[in-house]
Amino acid sequence: MVNRAKASVDLDAIFAALAHPIRRAIVEQLAGGDATVSKLAEPHDVSLPAISKHLRVLEAAGLLQVEPEGRVHRCQLDAAPLSTAFGWLTQYRVLWEDRLDRLAKHVERNPMTKGKKEKSS
Amino acid sequence: MVNRAKASVDLDAIFAALAHPIRRAIVEQLAGGDATVSKLAEPHDVSLPAISKHLRVLEAAGLLQVEPEGRVHRCQLDAAPLSTAFGWLTQYRVLWEDRLDRLAKHVERNPMTKGKKEKSS
DNA sequence: GTATCCCTTAACCAGATGGTTAACCGTGCA
């Protein structure tokens, strides 16, 4: 962790980058290997400039590296920011695992509670 | 997993909700226990209506449940959407762990490379 | 019963976002 404020800015950009389905799809696609811009654009029903903008957003979040190779631009995923987001979420992992755990234990203890009303105080 | 399209919409809302520092701070605060709206607003230098809007965003993402108790509104975190986001990221975990792993192995193999130029390509 | 407290809603505003079309720019090929 370099700096708290910077990490926050990073998280802003990372989560915002992941908040659009096209950009998530691009990440998924790149996870399968490098690709050119037009290859990335292919599955999506938007113009090339629109894709170009999405790539800039991913780049700004540090998720994407682009290097020109001839007249083609090779796009490569950098997963490090994903791990940053992952790390932030991990902090709260106990919250949902706790809940699932308690639910599992409850079911275990009461294997036949068919009609009972569930009240989680 | 109920439905692919719905899950995508969910992820849109969840990641977007987490893309603002105030909203992440609210999540952090609620992770420590329930709170009223004004308690949540306290640490932040924005108006109450602004906080109210942030709470609506968190609510829409399923991260927050609000129930009126007298004239106070009790806010409670629901961590389930965090686990959804976590799940999506987990899909790519191998990508950064791979990288860290390779880095670790490299360092292991070359324990004394102090002056060497590091070129990651 | 009325004043106060907690919070929401309404209306508005500036700036960001996500898309378009048109124009441009560098590379490769004929």
Add this chain to the structure above:
DNA sequence: TGCACGGTTAACCATCTGGTTAAGGGATAC
């Protein structure tokens, strides 16, 4: 030399976002 290809930039547009102030509305306290 010039044209086609891959991609970006520019300009524009509609909508969303994040903030504000002002007003309202229900529960509580006096």
